[in-house]
Amino acid sequence: MSAPHPENSLNALGLMSGTSLDGVDAAIIRTNGTTITAHGPALTLPYPAELRRRLRELLDNAPGLQPDNADLKAVEHALTQVHVQAVQQLRQMAPHMPVDVIGFHGQTILHQPGRTWQIGDAAYLSHQTNLPVVHDFRSADVAAGGEGAPLVPLYHAALLHNRPAPVAVLNLGGVANLSLITRHGQIIACDTGPGNALLDDWASQHTGTPCDTDGQLAALGTVNAQVLEHLLAHPFFQQPAPKSLDRLSFHNALAHLAGLSAADGAATLVAFTVQAIARTPLPETPLEWFVCGGGRHNPTLMDALTKALPGAVYPAEHLGWNGDALEAECFGFLAIRSLAGLPLSLPTTTGVPSPQTGGRLTCMGITPWRRWFQTVPTHGFSSPT
Incomplete structure (x- = not known):
């Protein structure tokens, strides 16, 4: 055409x-x-x-x-x-x-x-x-x-038309979602799990601030592996794409952090977001991930993504995009x-x-x-x- x-x-x-x-x-x-x-x-x-x-x-x-x-x-x-x-x-x-x-x-x-x-x-x-x-x-x-979400994949595909596939866009809003463009041009998308919502709520409850600014709280903490694996045992994470979530779908997860320090709880929630993304069943492994949304401003979260995801991880600005827009x-x-x-x-x-x-x-x-x-x-x- x-x-x-x-x-x-x-x-x-x-x-x-x-x-x-x-x-x-x-x-x-x-x-x-x-x-x-x-x-x-x-x-x-x-x-x-x-x-x-x-x-x-x-x-x-x-x-x-x-x-x-x-x-x-x-x-x-x-x-x-x-x-x-x-x-x-x-x-x-x-x-x-x-x-x-x-x-x-x-x-x-x-x-x-x-x-x-x-x-x-x-x-x-x-x-x-x-x-x-x-x-x-x-x-x-x-x-x-349909699930009614996510709706951004067609726009992501238009933006990525000249990138080598497979390639993905990862949006870290209150809920995290991804769009994958496969080698054959297929567009596959889903919500992956919590994005910033749980971490924002945790930070608000424990520090009085609406978010973990610059990931400072999570950076001081240690991931509780037992709690993390319990959270990841939810059947949603074994479902193939497409799938979607409500912001409050995992709100009861905060109850499982009871007894953890503010920093350890934040670190565990960062790991929850990251591992939910890393374990999402996908037919192809992206060569590159371009991250948009508010979560990319959290250095602790971005560092964890870089370590956990196969392929290169970049903020959206790497391609000249405005990741907030x-x-x-x-x-x-x-x-x-x-x-x-x-x-x-x-x-x-x-x-x-x-x-x-x-x-x-x-x-x-x-x-x-x-x-x-x-x-x-x-x-x-x-x-x-």
């Missing part, structure tokens, strides 16, 4: 709020949904401490919440207001890249087999920014029988794919029976640029079944 003409590309502003609950990542890319023409600026807008606390309460209580719950609606509005601010600030930073569409992931408050729930008011976001908004990226996949860029990319009717997920990334489109459009009205999507090719990626 010949490359789509650059004139078929649009400027998409992607928004992502991950399970670490630390704030909104926003980034602009120029893309046609198969290739990336340009990377624009990016920013992170932290959540106020009170909003972060209320979001965490929602996560803890989400299984019993009703969609019309008053507290839920109030938090959703506050969350969307921060997203509006992120859009406004980023547009001011990029007058040379006027935004055509927003890709709005929202905030996941629950992710279970057969159910995924993201909050965020797309209509309010569209009204406040006067831009079309693509949102609700996961529901169609879940309704079709990749997921936000991804949802800009997926917004364009959604409008073009291209798949957002594959059987080998979410377990959906066949390549699945998704996302919903909310906008002030039909705009002329939508005619562009009639020209977009629909076979930009292989779709193994």
Whole structure:
């Protein structure tokens, strides 16, 4: 297939709020949904401490919440207001890249087999920014029988199109996930286990800080091998890809650390994250791993990954990427794919029976640029079944 003409590309502003609950990542890319023409600026807008606390309460209580719950609606509005601010600030930073569409992931408050729930008011976001908004990226996949996550693999594949395979991207957010591109161009993905979530919660409980800054606490500790092996005995780690997790899927793991010092508990949690990745059943061993997400800022975690994983381990910046912006860029990319009717997920990334489109459009009205999507090719990626 010949490359789509650059004139078929649009400027998409992607928004992502991950399970670490630390704030909104926003980034602009120029893309046609198969290739990336340009990377624009990016920013992170932290959540106020009170909003972060209320979001965490929602996560803890989400299984019993009703969609019309008053507290839920109030938090959703506050969350969307921060997203509006992120859009406004980023547009001011990029007058040379006027935004055509927003890709709005929202905030996941629950992710279970057969159910995924993201909050965020797309209509309010569209009204406040006067831009079309693509949102609700996961529901169609879940309704079709998929896991609904992870959704970043197609973007990773687009970024890695010229790297020797097998090659992997590892995202260390609240939950860790990986995308593997095989020698034959197949895209295989899954959540691997906890990323930063458990370590963040442990650090908060024992030091009063929201994370283990620079891995200093874990660096002082010793891994408790018995506790580690007990945690890794969970049946999730023997399951083949694709598979996915909720942020709180392993929250009860903290109870098994009772009696450990703050430092030893942190060291054991770092080893838990790393060994879960290293033991993930994969059909091919990556030659290179490119690490993105907040976890790559933790030197103790990165050092442990380098020692445990076969192949070379690099931060995303090794390829000139912005490792803090990749997921936000991804949802800009997926917004364009959604409008073009291209798949957002594959059987080998979410377990959906066949390549699945998704996302919903909310906008002030039909705009002329939508005619562009009639020209977009629909076979930009292989779709193994």
